[in-house]
Amino acid sequence: MPRLSSLLPTIKHLYRNYKACKRMPYIPEIKITDDLILSSATKKEINKLKEFKTAADGHYGIPWYLTSLIFRRKLCFVIRKANGKTIAYRTFYFNEDDIRRGTVHDSFRYVVKEERRKGYGNLLVETTEQYFENHTSIKGFTSKVLESNIASAKCILKQGYRIISWENNDEGERINYYLKNL
Numbered sequence: 413m414p415r416l417s418s419l420l421p422t423i424k425h426l427y428r429n430y431k432a433c434k435r436m437p438y439i440p441e442i443k444i445t446d447d448l449i450l451s452s453a454t455k456k457e458i459n460k461l462k463e464f465k466t467a468a469d470g471h472y473g474i475p476w477y478l479t480s481l482i483f484r485r486k487l488c489f490v491i492r493k494a495n496g497k498t499i500a501y502r503t504f505y506f507n508e509d510d511i512r513r514g515t516v517h518d519s520f521r522y523v524v525k526e527e528r529r530k531g532y533g534n535l536l537v538e539t540t541e542q543y544f545e546n547h548t549s550i551k552g553f554t555s556k557v558l559e560s561n562i563a564s565a566k567c568i569l570k571q572g573y574r575i576i577s578w579e580n581n582d583e584g585e586r587i588n589y590y591l592k593n594l
């Protein structure tokens with residue numbers, strides 16, 4: 413049996429996200445172009461996202477997965493082609509900083525390999541943030557991105573994010589902490 417103290421961070425994380433999501437609407441299907449739809453993720457897509465995050469980061473974190481799964485209709489987006497193929501994924505959650513600032517955290521973005529470098533990474537950031545701006549009271553976004561991840565950083569810099577602090581991970585790589593106020 414895990415000790416209660418070891419479960420406390422997960423419980424706090426879920427409760428914080430529950431409270432922050434309570435008054436947020438469900439994500440509707442939004443037509444981006446004749447061929448592309450922005451939508452909330454299905455359970456199957458969240459499980460795919462877990463696979464992608466594990467491959468990218470080497471771990472996904474139980475609080476991250478539970479938050480994505482439970483609040484997938486409020487915080488997890490996908491872009492699908494008209495033929496039904498899911499090509500891009502983005503998920504958010506609320507950390508303690510976000511609650512203080514009224515922002516939401518850009519947790520993970522992913523474009524399937526064969527569709528990269530076609531502008532979908534930029535489109536994913538732009539369309540999901542327009543959604544928050546138009547349909548919620550979110551005041552901005554936070555994100556943590558490895559400095560070496562040029563493509564990922566470019567997508568958010570283009571949308572007006574700026575670096576507010578940075579830290580090194582266990583491998584000594586620099587991770588920049590970004591903020592964008594709406």
Ligand SMILES: CC(C)(COP(=O)(O)OP(=O)(O)OC[C@H]1O[C@@H](n2cnc3c(N)ncnc32)[C@H](O)[C@@H]1OP(=O)(O)O)[C@@H](O)C(=O)NCCC(=O)NCCS
Pocket residue numbers: 468519520521522523524527528529530531532533534535556557561562563564566567570
């Ligand atoms: C990050 C990611 C979502 C970007 O998706 P994408 O569809 O390739 O992005 P875009 O085609 O819109 O390109 C975005 C910008 O990055 C540039 N870019 C894309 N791939 C690049 C690469 N390998 N090296 C350098 N620049 C790159 C593009 O030229 C474009 O620049 P511009 O806006 O100045 O024209 C995608 O690479 C990915 O899924 N990576 C694996 C997961 C990951 O790292 N997620 C982010 C962690 S939160």
